[in-house]
Amino acid sequence: MGVSGSGKSTIADHLAIRIGWRYEDGDSFHPASNVSKMHAGQPLTDEDRWPWLRAIAAEIDRTCKASERAVIACSALKRSYRDILVHGRRDVRIVFLDGTRELIASRLIARKNHFMPPELLASQFRTLEPPTADERPIVVTIDRTVDIIVEDIVSQLNLERP
Numbered sequence: 001m002g003v004s005g006s007g008k009s010t011i012a013d014h015l016a017i018r019i020g021w022r023y024e025d026g027d028s029f030h031p032a033s034n035v036s037k038m039h040a041g042q043p044l045t046d047e048d049r050w051p052w053l054r055a056i057a058a059e060i061d062r063t064c065k066a067s068e069r070a071v072i073a074c075s076a077l078k079r080s081y082r083d084i085l086v087h088g089r090r091d092v093r094i095v096f097l098d099g100t101r102e103l104i105a106s107r108l109i110a111r112k113n114h115f116m117p118p119e120l121l122a123s124q125f126r127t128l129e130p131p132t133a134d135e136r137p138i139v140v141t142i143d144r145t146v147d148i149i150v151e152d153i154v155s156q157l158n159l160e161r162p
């Protein structure tokens with residue numbers, strides 16, 4: 001989880017390869033109307049996001065039922081959004097990609113060929129409710145290389161433990 005440009009797709013992809021899990025991008029669960037809206041520079045509302053989050057929750061349930069493992073990139077900015085994804089599912093862990101607005105803005109400006117315009121970053125930060133301790137989040141700071149961030153997540157995931 002994290003705001004647009006915090007590195008969700010990049011880190012999820014590399015993490016999934018590193019630990020041999022499937023990678024899914026939450027962006028692919030958006031209805032076309034949501035993508036057009038973001039492309040046009042309009043922030044999504046809660047009503048836009050509920051069906052999208054429910055579709056991702058259904059994907060999590062399919063994955064668990066099939067005894068598979070996946071890393072899913074999803075902004076999940078508010079606690080109420082994460083509750084849809086996590087509630088009652090013991091095996092779901094949240095990884096929060098934490099960074100300053102300045103750093104993320106500079107990465108968004110440099111990024112090419114993406115539907116999300118950098119102008120939406122302010123609304124992403126306004127909406128963001130960082131995870132609290134009771135969510136047991138894995139928090140990683142993003143001012144480091146992708147490989148170092150991935151290794152940090154792997155060690156905090158404690159995968160060897162039963």
Ligand SMILES: Nc1ncnc2c1ncn2[C@@H]1O[C@H](COP(=O)(O)OP(=O)(O)OP(=O)(O)O)[C@@H](O)[C@H]1O
Nearest residue numbers: 003004005006007008009010107111116144145146
């Ligand atoms: N640790 C890093 N160091 C340097 N550049 C990075 C790092 N992580 C991501 N980037 C770059 O920052 C940009 C934003 O990353 P990415 O697209 O993965 O973010 P995102 O959170 O998935 O964004 P969105 O939610 O808008 O899809 C990309 O161009 C990516 O290559």
Ligand SMILES: O=C(O)[C@H](O)[C@@H](O)[C@H](O)[C@H](O)CO
Nearest residue numbers: 003004027044049075076116
């Ligand atoms: O909740 C949201 O505002 C949206 O989901 C965005 O965060 C996009 O999904 C994405 O991160 C941009 O590519």
